Amino acid sequence: MVRWRTWAAAAMLAACASAATAAATEPVDARLRAAAGAQEAAVIATLHDLVAIESGSSDRDGLDRIAAYLARRLTGLGARVDRIPSTGGGADLVRGVFEGRGKLHILLIAHMDTVYDRGILASEPYHREGNDLYGPGIADDKGGVAVILHALALLRAEGWADFARVTVLFNPDEETGSTGSGQTIARLGAENDVVLSYEPSPAKAVAREEGVLLGAAGTAEVTMSVHGRAAHAGAAPEQGRNALLELAHRLVQTRDVAAGVKGAQLNWTTATAGAARNQIPQAAEAGGDARLTAPDAGERLLAALRARVASAPLVPDTTTTVQLRPLRPMYVAGPRGRELAELARRIYAELDGRPLALHPATNGGTDAGFAGSSGHPAVLEGLGLAGWGYHAKREYIEIDSIAPRLYLTARMLVELGRRADAGAVP
Ligand SMILES: [Zn+2]
Structure with missing residues (x-):
């Protein structure tokens, strides 16, 4: 009960703040929305590239190739890029750092590896059927990687610099427990005030509504x-x-x-x-x-x-x-992560009332647990594309989730940048 009243008070404050700035933000949001829609074809092209590089957790060559591809893409977006060695003797992590002029310190994470062995593309080729785009790892988690790249591209085109530092981290071993990357994710998580994690959302065809995730075992x-x-x-x-x-x-x-x-x-x-x-x-x-x-x-x-x-x-x-x-620490969004989720829901609602489910928990693992293990950052999971069939056959993403998910990340970053300047990050 006490907690609910705290949320209600926070929501009222947020409503007041947004009413005061509505006039200033509306044109930006309309531009972001148009820009997100215009990126759809580019995201599909990126997904094609990513799926074409088979990157199973034990495929060292494939992981090195996808790391090189992503390092190039991050460099092209203006990031300072380096590779962080695995602490478990596996493939490197890829880190991209963007420096801005504001106060927000935020970490965006997604994983490069898949559960599939080399050769999977022969039986599970990349292809499109209506609104669904198929390919091994396309939802889990190449869709999440693509959302990060293209949301940042979109904000770069807008000239957004209202952050102190945006750090992007792609790891190569999530599907095998992040044994060589978990410590690094935890360390970088502790250096940031907010962590957004890009595992997929369940497809609308399966769960009716797209969502974000508040907990994982x-x-x-x-x-x-x-x-x-x-x-x-x-x-x-x-x-x-x-x-x-x-x-x-x-x-x-x-x-x-x-x-x-x-x-x-x-x-x-x-x-x-x-x-x-x-x-x-x-x-x-x-x-x-x-x-x-x-x-x-x-x-x-x-x-x-x-x-x-x-x-x-x-x-x-x-x-x-x-x-x-x-092995893997549990992920609990807590009140601060929930505040991020409520912000995400409000932003989604700007898209003609598009609903966003706040899923309480899953028994599947996530790197959000490592990211939040210091207790310092607010963490939200599930910001990747909507899709299904992960760890199974016929894995796909829903194309009509691309523009909304880009808009969601871009708007969240802009909003969190503003809040950080005002000393009000969750
Ligand atoms: Zn995953």
Whole structure:
């Protein structure tokens, strides 16, 4: 209730501010809208270029080529461009920095990699069917990359310089957990007041309305290890302590443990045990996929698992241990991210009342979690193009989302630049 009143007050203030400046901003907005519409063909050409460079997360050559392409494009827009080495030995990140004359420090992020292996274009070619443009990775996340490039092109043509620094960051490993880029995203996030992230929006054909995203689960890997004793399975099985059997018992025992841990989900997904058919196995290990949607859910899940396996074993003399390794931090927009989302919704409504859904959460991962992990920036996710079929077949974007999404980013940057000058960035 208190929170709602805070939002209402903020909305009223924003309404007053926009009424005062409406006369000055209207022509700019009309120009931006026309310019966004005029960029559609150029965005389609960029998407064609990007899809033509296959860039699966493990395709080092493809990732180097798409990085070179994007470095050229950013340089062409007037950015100072460099490559940041992966902290995990993978392909480089690409960074572009624009210096302006205002106060806003903002980071725009999208990823260059896709889930598809080299050769995918042979079975999934780039093509158009009516309003849908098909290609591997075209929505996730080449559409997001294209929105960033073209929104900045549009603002450059307008002569927009009402920012201190705009930083663009493209990473090469989002689909494999951002293991070599997450630290960099977190560091650059902490250096900025606002982060906008460009994962796709669900297609209108699927979700009825385009949207932005307010939350995403964190991920963690859970490992359960059982230590027993090896013995000849034929001659002296009674001397052994079967780790595989004990692991099976512990897996059944913990299969529903997350149900009692608020904000946690756990599914056991892998297991290994034993070295030979005729040997009682000494060691066994299982791996689990955890999804976390509350700040301390990982710690509580681990504590609950350890409490369960502290009970008497089924196989005497075996020991069971559990570890939890955090992977991707969760993303929570919070009040400041929500304020960005409300701003996005108001801007979308300028387009003849176009609706924008504020999706509360997904169990899929996003780099927005790394970007906001310092707690410093306001973060909003889901500003890429509307599309569907990601990580599947027949991935596509909706062409009629291109101009609205360009307009949305361009208008948000202009508005945030103004707010920063007034000391009122979320
Ligand atoms: Zn993605």
